[in-house]
Structures are given as structure tokens and as C-alpha cells.
Amino acid sequence: MTALARISRRIDQGAEVxxxxxxxGVVLINGLELAARNLFNYSFVWAYEVNLLLAAWVYxxxxxxVYYRNADITVQYLTAFLPEGAQRIWVVACNLIVLxxxxxxAWYTWVLIELQTGFRTTGLGIPNPWFxxxxxxxxxxxxxxxxxxxxxMLRRERR
Numbered sequence: 437m438t439a440l441a442r443i444s445r446r447i448d449q450g451a452e453v454x455x456x457x458x459x460x461g462v463v464l465i466n467g468l469e470l471a472a473r474n475l476f477n478y479s480f481v482w483a484y485e486v487n488l489l490l491a492a493w494v495y496x497x498x499x500x501x502v503y504y505r506n507a508d509i510t511v512q513y514l515t516a517f518l519p520e521g522a523q524r525i526w527v528v529a530c531n532l533i534v535l536x537x538x539x540x541x542a543w544y545t546w547v548l549i550e551l552q553t554g555f556r557t558t559g560l561g562i563p564n565p566w567f568x569x570x571x572x573x574x575x576x577x578x579x580x581x582x583x584x585x586x587x588x589m590l591r592r593e594r595r
Contacts, residue, residue, distance in 0.1 A: 440584045458490045458497075461490050462487055489562060492571075493570045495570070496571050534582050541575040546572060549569065
């Protein structure tokens with residue numbers, strides 16, 4: 437196993453732990469909010485912003501798990517009609533396009549984070565870049581997975 441493949445696997449394991457913990461936090465916060473509203477006619481003012489932040493991290497880091505497992509929706513219908521060698525070329529070409537798109541996403545998210553620096557949410561004062569950071573993290577982590585899978589595919593082709 438290559439170093440890139442080991443890094444990709446560790447990222448996936450970390451993403452599983454992180455998203456599980458964050459999702460448990462979302463469920464707990466929502467459960468407390470529902471109980472407080474129904475039993476005590478009270479609402480936590482911080483629940484919405486915290487849920488939104490945690491959900492963003494769950495979503496964008498969770499997408500990396502899908503990419504690691506190669507479980508995303510791909511153009512398999514077309515790929516199935518291609519000969520084996522052409523299938524690899526097609527998948528590598530698609531992966532290179534995905535890497536380019538992820539690079540653009542990462543770049544513009546970084547620009548957005550720089551613009552948001554210094555701004556905070558109105559409720560709790562959470563720094564606004566914390567809400568954009570999961571997009572950047574997700575793009576970078578997905579790029580590692582796609583690069584690892586592409587490298588492995590190219591290595592298999594040479595053998």
C-alpha cells in the first residue's frame with residue numbers, strides 16, 4: 437500500500453469518527469431543544485447556529501467517506517460498454533476533471549474564508565469562516581482520495 441493510500445485510509449477513518457460524533461451532537465441538541473420547547477416552553481437561542489455549523493461539517497466531511505469508498509454516482513452505464521483498457525482511461529479522465537473541480541472549489545472557498553475573516557454570526561458570535569471551512573476541508577480530503585484512487589488505477593494498468 438502506498439503512502440498516499442495509507443493517508444487516504446486514515447482520513448476516511450478520521451472522517452467516520454468525526455461525522456459520527458458531530459451527528460450525535462446534532463441529534464442530542466435537537467432532542468434537548470424539542471424537550472425544552474414541549475416540556476418547559478423554552479427554546480435554546482444557540483441551538484440553530486450550532487446545529488447549522490455541525491451539520492455543515494457532517495455533510496462536507498461525510499462526502500469524503502463516499503469518495504473514499506468510491507460510492508459516488510458515476511457514469512457507470514457508459515463505462516460498462518467500454519473495453520477494460522478504455523474503462524480505465526475514462527475513469528482516470530473523469531478523476532482528473534474531478535480533481536480540477538475540487539481545486540477550483542478549494543481556491544474559491546479559501547477566497548471566501550479570507551473575505552469572511554472578522555465577521556461573526558449575530559447570535560453566538562461564531563466566526564463566519566467556521567461555516568465555510570468544511571467546504572474547503574471536504575474538497576481537500578476528497579482530492580486526496582481521488583488522487584489515491586487514480587494513482588492506484590494507473591499502477592494496476594502498468595502491471
